[in-house]
Amino acid sequence: YATDAAVGKGTKVAMTVADGPPITYSVAALPGSKNPASAEAFVAFLSGPEGRAVFTKRGFVTFPES
Secondary structure, eight states: OHHHHHHSTTOOOOOOOSSSOOOOOOOOOOTTOSSHHHHHHHHHHHHSHHHHHHHHHTTOOOOOOO
């Protein structure tokens, strides 16, 4: 992935697929977490402005907040 190559030393993108399926990553705090408050805070960070800025900086595309 281009996002991996961007941070890998000496790594290059070997090929680009323009018409492939979108790749999405989901996140959720698990109900059985040993530390539910931290899990919820982490999810909130990732989906908030700071987390979204990190994703964008690293080359990921984010969906509009819902």
